[in-house]
Amino acid sequence: MTLTCQDILDTDLSTLSTAAKSWKSMGERFGELKTDYDTHIRKTLGNGTWQGRSAEASRTHSTATAHEFTAAKAEARAVSALLSAGHKQLSRLKEALSTTLSDARAKGYHVDTQTGRVRVDWNAKPWTDLSPEELRAVKNDPGAVAAAEADWTSTVRKRVQAVCDADADLRTALVNVTVDDDGKGSAHGFNGGASGDISVNTAERAVQLADKGADMTATELNGLDDLLARHAKDPTFAETFAKRVGAQGTVDFWHGMAPYAAERGSPRARLLARVREHLGETLGTATRSDSPAMRRWEREMTDLGPERQGGHYAPRGYQVMADLLRHGDYDDRFLHTYGDSLVRFERDAAADGRSPADLWTAHRGTDAYSVEQLDNPWGNDPLADLMRGMSRNPGASTAFFTDPATFDYVVGNPGETGQGTVRDWPDVALPYGGTERAAGHDELGRALEAAVTGAPPGDPSSGLHRGPDEIKVMHRVMETYGGPYSPREAQPGISDSLGRMGAAYVDDLNYGLEDYGGAAEQIGSGRITGTDGHGIDPAVAAGFMRELGRDEESYRIMSAAEEGFVASRIHQFAGTDDVYRAAEIGAKGHGALDEARAEQIGADFRDDAAQRNAKLEEAANWKKNVASVAVYTVGGVAGAVAPEGSILIPATIGGGGAASVSAINEAINNALASDTYDNSGQSIHTLDQFDQRALENATEAIRNHASQGSLDENDFKEKLGRISYEYSAGRRIVDTENSQ
Incomplete structure (x- = not known):
C-alpha cells in the first residue's frame, strides 16, 4: 500500500508509543514468569527425588521451556524498542512533511494531499498582495511558474516517500524480530537473539533473501535490491549484512547469481546490474568499519582471491569481488591491501609464464591456452575493476601507486630494452561473445588521476589535494610518460587522464621549464608560478610537456x-x-x-x-x-x-x-x-x-x-x-x- 499525504497526516502515531510501553511491560512479565518457573517447577524437578526416563525427559523439556521464557522476554523488549524507534522516526518525518506543506501554502501554492501535486493558487495572499503589474510579470513567465510547481511537488513527494520507506523498514523489522534464529529451545519458539535496532533487522531480512541465492523469485530479488539501495550508506545495516553473509558467502552469492549469464538487455540483466551497484555500495560502507569482525571479513575476502569458485574454468575470487568493486566507497586500507594481493598473485604467475590473459580468461579447447571461443562468461580483468574502485577512493589509489614495484608493473616501465616489468593489460572477454580493447587503460588513467590529485576524476567540487605522496606519484607519472620509453601509445584511452594530471600540476611544469639552467629561484619564478616546483627536474618537465603535446586529446586539455x-x-x-x-x-x-x-x-x-x-x-x-x-x-x-x-x-x-x-x-x-x-x-x-x-x-x-x-x-x-x-x-x- 502506498501512503498519500493525507494518510500520513491522518495517522495517529501515538498508538506506536502506547504499544511500545505495553510490549516493554510484557517483557518484564515474561521475566517474572521465568523466575516463577525456575523457583516452582525446575527446582522441584531437580531435587533428585524423581528418577527414570520420564524424569530425564521432563528435565530436558523444562530447560527448553526456561529458555523460551528468557527468549520471550528478549523478543518482547526488542519489539518495544522497534516500536519506540519507529514512533520517533515516523513522527519526525511526519513533522517534516507538515512543515513542507505549510511552507508551500504560505508561499501561495495549493497542495493536493492525495497526489502530492503542487500548483499555484492565484487566490492566495502572497499573489493577491502583488500589484497588477507585478502579478502580470509573474504570469508572463510560465516557465518559472512551472519550475517552481515542479520543485515543490518533488519536495512533497520526497517527504512522502521518506515516510513510506520508514514504514516499510519498521514492518520488515517487526516481521524479522519474531523469527526464531537463536538455535535454542523450541524449533519455532521465541527469538532469544532479537535486536531492537531497525537497521539490524532490515539487514537480517536482506541476509535471508541473499541466502536463497539464485532460487530467489524476481519479486524477492527486487526486494533485496530495494533493501540494499535504501540502506547502502547505513553503517549498521551494511556491517550486519556483510558479517552475517560472510566473505565466502558474498562470493558464493554473487557467483551463484551468474550476472553475465542473463540475456543481454533482459529485465533480469538490468535487475542484476542494479543489485551489483547496490551490493557494491553496501559492502563498501561495511569495510569502513574498524570492528574485528570486518577486519576478519576483509582478510578472508583477500585470501579467497586466487581460488577458483567452481570448476577449472570458473572465475577466481578476485574476479567475483572485483566485479563488486566497480561501485561503492571502500575503505582505503582494504583496497590497498586487496590490490597488493592481486598484484603479487599476477607477478607470481608471470614468473611461471602465465600472463593476465591466461589468468582471467579461460577457453574452450584441449589445453588451457586455446585461442578458441572464450568459455568463462565473467572474463573480467579484476585489476581494471580495482582501478575503477580506486578512482573513487583517492587515498587508496595514492598509497597503492607509491610502491615503486607496483607502479612499474601496473603503469609500465619498459626500460631501455623494452622488456621491463610492464603488465600486458588483457582485452576484455565480453559475456555475449567477442572481445574489446583493454578497457583497463581507461580505468588505470582515472585511478592515477585520483592518486595525484587527491580527488575522484570528474568531481572538481572536492578540490585539489597535493600532499607529499600525491606529488611523489605524479613525479613517477611524469618520469614514466615523459621519458624515452613512454607507454602512452600502447595504452589507448589514457591520454585524457594524462592531460588532466598535467593540468593539476601546471604550476610545477611551468616552474620546471623556467628552471633550465637552475635559475628559476634566482629570477623569482616561484613567486610568479606560486610553487617551488616540488623538486621537479627540468628535463622531466620538458619531457612530460612534450608527451602531452604529441597527443591530440592531452594537448587540448593541457593547452586549456x-x-x-x-x-x-x-x-x-x-x-x-x-x-x-x-x-x-x-x-x-x-x-x-x-x-x-x-x-x-x-x-x-x-x-x-x-x-x-x-x-x-x-x-x-x-x-x-x-x-x-x-x-x-x-x-x-x-x-x-x-x-x-x-x-x-x-x-x-x-x-x-x-x-x-x-x-x-x-x-x-x-x-x-x-x-x-x-x-x-x-x-x-x-x-x-x-x-x-x-x-x-x-x-x-x-x-x-x-x-x-x-x-x-x-x-x-x-x-x-x-x-x-x-x-x-x-x-x-x-x-x-x-x-x-
Whole structure:
C-alpha cells in the first residue's frame, strides 16, 4: 500500500508509543514468569527425588521451556524498542512533511494531499498582495511558474516517500524480530537473539533473501535490491549484512547469481546490474568499519582471491569481488591491501609464464591456452575493476601507486630494452561473445588521476589535494610518460587522464621549464608560478610537456589548463610589472606544447599535406577558442560560464578567492566541451602560419590585459617582444626535429 499525504497526516502515531510501553511491560512479565518457573517447577524437578526416563525427559523439556521464557522476554523488549524507534522516526518525518506543506501554502501554492501535486493558487495572499503589474510579470513567465510547481511537488513527494520507506523498514523489522534464529529451545519458539535496532533487522531480512541465492523469485530479488539501495550508506545495516553473509558467502552469492549469464538487455540483466551497484555500495560502507569482525571479513575476502569458485574454468575470487568493486566507497586500507594481493598473485604467475590473459580468461579447447571461443562468461580483468574502485577512493589509489614495484608493473616501465616489468593489460572477454580493447587503460588513467590529485576524476567540487605522496606519484607519472620509453601509445584511452594530471600540476611544469639552467629561484619564478616546483627536474618537465603535446586529446586539455593558469597569474599580478613576467612564463609553456603538437602532426601526416594542414589548423583554431574564454583583465574574469567541469588546476588568486578559481575551471571546461572550431576565414598551409597563429593565441590574455591599461605602444611592443621570445624558448626546449 502506498501512503498519500493525507494518510500520513491522518495517522495517529501515538498508538506506536502506547504499544511500545505495553510490549516493554510484557517483557518484564515474561521475566517474572521465568523466575516463577525456575523457583516452582525446575527446582522441584531437580531435587533428585524423581528418577527414570520420564524424569530425564521432563528435565530436558523444562530447560527448553526456561529458555523460551528468557527468549520471550528478549523478543518482547526488542519489539518495544522497534516500536519506540519507529514512533520517533515516523513522527519526525511526519513533522517534516507538515512543515513542507505549510511552507508551500504560505508561499501561495495549493497542495493536493492525495497526489502530492503542487500548483499555484492565484487566490492566495502572497499573489493577491502583488500589484497588477507585478502579478502580470509573474504570469508572463510560465516557465518559472512551472519550475517552481515542479520543485515543490518533488519536495512533497520526497517527504512522502521518506515516510513510506520508514514504514516499510519498521514492518520488515517487526516481521524479522519474531523469527526464531537463536538455535535454542523450541524449533519455532521465541527469538532469544532479537535486536531492537531497525537497521539490524532490515539487514537480517536482506541476509535471508541473499541466502536463497539464485532460487530467489524476481519479486524477492527486487526486494533485496530495494533493501540494499535504501540502506547502502547505513553503517549498521551494511556491517550486519556483510558479517552475517560472510566473505565466502558474498562470493558464493554473487557467483551463484551468474550476472553475465542473463540475456543481454533482459529485465533480469538490468535487475542484476542494479543489485551489483547496490551490493557494491553496501559492502563498501561495511569495510569502513574498524570492528574485528570486518577486519576478519576483509582478510578472508583477500585470501579467497586466487581460488577458483567452481570448476577449472570458473572465475577466481578476485574476479567475483572485483566485479563488486566497480561501485561503492571502500575503505582505503582494504583496497590497498586487496590490490597488493592481486598484484603479487599476477607477478607470481608471470614468473611461471602465465600472463593476465591466461589468468582471467579461460577457453574452450584441449589445453588451457586455446585461442578458441572464450568459455568463462565473467572474463573480467579484476585489476581494471580495482582501478575503477580506486578512482573513487583517492587515498587508496595514492598509497597503492607509491610502491615503486607496483607502479612499474601496473603503469609500465619498459626500460631501455623494452622488456621491463610492464603488465600486458588483457582485452576484455565480453559475456555475449567477442572481445574489446583493454578497457583497463581507461580505468588505470582515472585511478592515477585520483592518486595525484587527491580527488575522484570528474568531481572538481572536492578540490585539489597535493600532499607529499600525491606529488611523489605524479613525479613517477611524469618520469614514466615523459621519458624515452613512454607507454602512452600502447595504452589507448589514457591520454585524457594524462592531460588532466598535467593540468593539476601546471604550476610545477611551468616552474620546471623556467628552471633550465637552475635559475628559476634566482629570477623569482616561484613567486610568479606560486610553487617551488616540488623538486621537479627540468628535463622531466620538458619531457612530460612534450608527451602531452604529441597527443591530440592531452594537448587540448593541457593547452586549456595552461591558458587558465596563466590568466589567473595575470589577474593576480594586474597593475604590477610581474604581470608581464607571468605572461612570459605562460608563453614558454604554450610554446612547448605547440612545438610538440606541430612535430607530431608533421610526423603523422608526412606524406599528406592536406591532412597535415587541416590538423594544424584545427589545433590552432581550437586554441583560439580557449584563449577567448579564459581572458582576465584588470577588472576580473571575463568568459562564458560552463556546466560543472572535469579538470582541476592550481590557482592562487589574490582577492579572487574560490569564485575566481571556479570561474577559471568553468571557462576551461566550456572550451573543452566545444566540438566546433572557429576558422575565422583563415586557412593554414605552412608550419610557419601555425606558429604565428599559435603565438597570437598564447599572448591573447596579456594583450587583452594591456588594452585595459595605460601602457604606451613602445613599452608594450618591447614587453610583447620579450613574451614572444619566451614562447620561442619553450618551443626550443622540447624541439627534436620538425617533421614536415
